[in-house]
Amino acid sequence: MNNALPTAATLLAGVALLAASSAQADRSEWPDNFTVGTASQGGTYYVYGSGWANFIADELDISGGGEVTGGPTQNLALVHGGDVAFGLTTMGPASDAISGKSPLAPGLEMDNVCAMFPMYETPFSITALASSDIESIEDIPDGARIGFGPAASTSDTYFPAMLETLGVEFDRRNGGWSDLGGQLQDGLLDVIAFAAGIPIPAVSQLEVQTDVNIIEFTDAEVDTILENFPVAEFMIPASTYQTLEEDARAVSMWNFAIAGCDLPEDFVYEVTKVTMEQNDRMRSIHRSAATTIPENIDKNTVLPFHPGAARWYEENGYDIAEDMIK
Incomplete structure (x- = not known):
């Protein structure tokens, strides 16, 4: 009968086996x-x-x-x-x-x-075609056709109310970002109000295909939005898009x-x-x-x-x- 003590290698192997068994047991509850x-x-x-x-x-x-x-x-x-x-x-x-x-x-x-x-952070940003001559929120004409993204999205939930607070009157449109980008390029929309992480693929694609204006908020507009909505100040770095020559003022949510x-x-x-x-x-x-x-x-x-x-x-x-x- 061999009563020799187990070697270190044997003990380590046993520990490894127990660890593997434990991991397998834990993983068995996973979907x-x-x-x-x-x-x-x-x-x-x-x-x-x-x-x-x-x-x-x-x-x-x-x-x-x-x-x-x-x-x-x-x-x-x-x-x-x-x-x-x-x-x-x-x-x-x-x-x-x-x-x-x-x-x-x-x-x-x-x-x-x-x-x-x-x-x-999700910045709230606005894009229009350069040919529209819309260079600021004040420039958005009454009745402008604005795309706010998918229905019930963060953009669709908050951006219309933000623009209304800033005195903008608009015709509200919904859809996927790629689809809305195509509509803007085709002249079916005047503005897209984006709430998405940057760079937004639809904006990056648009600026390659045509000239766009990425519209920033003024200091006064930011102050008004901060007073009324659960957002924070944010600057879109100029390096985000080819169109931007300097950082653009915006607001954001995490x-x-x-x-x-x-x-x-x-x-x-x-x-x-x-x-x-x-x-x-x-x-x-x-x-x-x-x-x-x-x-x-x-x-x-x-x-x-x-x-x-x-x-x-x-x-x-x-x-x-x-x-x-x-």
Whole structure:
């Protein structure tokens, strides 16, 4: 009978086997696949969300992809209802959704929506053809045909009210960003009021094909908007578009990736870990992801963080108040 003590190699092998078994057990609770709610094609959400979904699918060896949606407001409803695992949203619509004020479901408090990680700020910007001679908000004529993006999107929810507050009278139009860009170029629209991460693909495409004016807010207009809406001051860097010769004054809202609060903690932990630890890869998807970093988690003061996401932040030295964790 051999009573020899196990060797160090044997012990290490045993530990590795136990770790592998534990990981397999944790992973067994994961979904077989996942979907990310994005927005319309031609907008930053679609590029960012679809690219991020493919990145996560590759890194974690799980089937997943982006889905075209109506944008932030609809994504909140889809995540809350479990129709998609993840989504992209903006803080304004998120605040409305959890307080039962979503235009898609008035009175329903969407309490199955948790924050995962910060994305970027969404500037509110205005584009017109240079041939229109519209160079400022004051230049927008009464009855102008303005495209506000998909119905119930962040742009469609907030931009019309902002322009009304500034005294603009308009004919409201909706559609995907690429479609609206085509309509502007064809003379079917006078202005597009964008709320999307920069550079906006539809604007980048437009300025290659024709001359455009990217219209900035005046100081007085910014002050008026800040007094009436949940936004912050923002400057669009001149390097964003070929058309800009200097930084353009605007306002913005923060965007966050969201998850169903009932998703397995280990699954969301791994998704958060991969995203937060590979910012170079995220920036290769869309350059707005330069701000997709853990230092910006404090920009969320609305949604509770998913426990899986919160665990990664806390393990890496980022504090989250207990009442901000689901």
